[in-house]
Amino acid sequence: MTDELLYEVTGHVAVIRFNRPDRMNTITPRMLQALSTRLIEADSDRSVRAIVLTGEGRAWCAGLDVGAAASGEGIGGDTSNMGGGEFNLRDAPPVVLNKIDTPTIAALNGGAAGYGLDLALGCDIRIAAEHAKLSAAYTARGLVPESGGTWLLPRIIGWSKAAELVFTARTLTATESLDLGLVSDVVPADDLMSTAMDLAQEIATNAPMAVRAAKRLMRHGMSEDFEDHVQRQYLALLPLFASKDFREGLASYLEKRPPEFTGR
Known part of the structure; x- marks a missing residue:
């Protein structure tokens, strides 16, 4: 496990925090495996009834660590050093998010871009701080959505709007994301975690x-x-x-x- 990803359970709610604020919570290969492991752990814990994903600092998750990718350690490179043997894409966090039965809430404390956007889209519910932005800048980097975005986005906002977002590599404000239905609520930054936790606890009161x-x-x-x-x-x-x-x-x-x- 790694201290770049924090995990705690409060009541019936598991909270997972991206903890690389100095790198805008970009994801390293070790974080990828740790995130999948923590999601599966929370889903297997009978006391956990909801999962909240958030980030430390000013970003939620700015995507994959470009430095790691450039050195051959990220997706598309050698992932054998991820801290647990060979990495299988079927074990990637967006796939795990799609498989687990525990409700997931993305508490978007800041920007979600690239792989980070895919992760946010993979959560069941998204709540954004007022200053948060969602960036579909894949094609501007010569890429496509890394893991599931082209499957998730048209289902969430419809084909036409999804095509516009992906083809233009556009970045959306929290308000624009709310208008499109990408997030279900926009709240002041100071109220983000209390709003997300209240919602998680409300879910947890049901069977x-x-x-x-x-x-x-x-x-x-x-x-x-x-x-x-x-x-x-x-x-x-x-x-x-x-x-x-x-x-x-x-x-x-x-x-x-x-x-x-x-x-x-």
Whole structure:
């Protein structure tokens, strides 16, 4: 593990922080592996019901470390020194973000660019500080979105707007990102983490098995037809009907009290 990525669990919320403020939280190969490891760890922890990703300093994540890439250590180079053997793209953080069932929130404390933008798009919910910017500057660097951006962006904002962003390599303000639906809220910088944590805690008060099942269903719904999806929904309901949380949800409703879900 590396101190370039910080991890803590508060209540039912895991917080992952990019911790290279002097380099605008650009990602090194070691950070890539650490991020995937921490995401999987949080997703496997029954006490964790939401994950918040944020950054230290003035940037959220300005992308891959260009110096590491130039020296052959970044994506497209030799990744065998990443601290755990050969790196497989199927284990890359954007892929892991797409696979895990725990809800993820990107608390954008500053700029998200390149690979950083892909990571932000991979989170379920994005909240931006007023000064944050989202930069799709891939083509201006002779590249395409590094990991998933061309799959995610059209699904989030539609083909036409996604094409405009990627083809022009445009940088968006937080307000412009909100108008496009790239982020769900824009708040003063001082309120960013409290807003993100409040939202995470609100998610965490609901039945975790149901929340995770809902995320899985939404993910599958992106690639299957309606009838197949309705069948999948029915199958997802069966174990939930048998859960203690379902009984607690009914009891708390009838007794007019807040539920106390255990994830069982």
